[in-house]
Amino acid sequence: DISVNLKTSNRSREVVVPLKYKTTTGALYKARALQYALEPEVNILSPGDWIVHLDEETLLTEEAVIGIMNFASSGEYSFGQGVIVYGKCRIVNWITTLADSIRVGIDYGCLRFSLGVLHKPVFSWKGSFIVADAEA
Structure with missing residues (x-):
């Protein structure tokens, strides 16, 4: 939930979960962050992309x-x-x-x-x- 201030690049992207984001199930912590990354407007992964x-x-x-x-x-x-x-x-x-x-x-x-x-x-x-x- 805190940015590491990764430089903006066409080869990398930092995803930070907004403080106001809530899952439909009320998940917290890591489960909340992983769910956020799956949201259609956030998940823009393509072949060849890697997740850390x-x-x-x-x-x-x-x-x-x-x-x-x-x-x-x-x-x-x-x-x-x-x-x-x-x-x-x-x-x-x-x-x-x-x-x-x-x-x-x-x-x-x-x-x-x-x-x-x-x-x-x-x-x-x-x-x-x-x-x-x-x-x-």
Whole structure:
């Protein structure tokens, strides 16, 4: 619901859910955002387009964008899962940051292995930093 101020381009588009938007079912949070992206006036995806799902607390870095572009341009897979690193910016709470850091190990261990070797999310699949081919 908060813009990351992605530069306007004919090759990329940032979709931000308006504060006043409500779904017919009253869905909230991620479900609300995903539903908004499916609305006919918003969903203008074409063959060759890619979707990047991020949570509201995820900071999109230049390195992440480069990784996404490399992944999408390779055309090898239809879905990918990015690694979310905690504590890279200002730490608000050390305890929750340390607890969340365990998730980085899971990303590099289970997710990277299952997607890189088995080509499917056997062990887990997160709800954020998903890169998906719009045609998949």
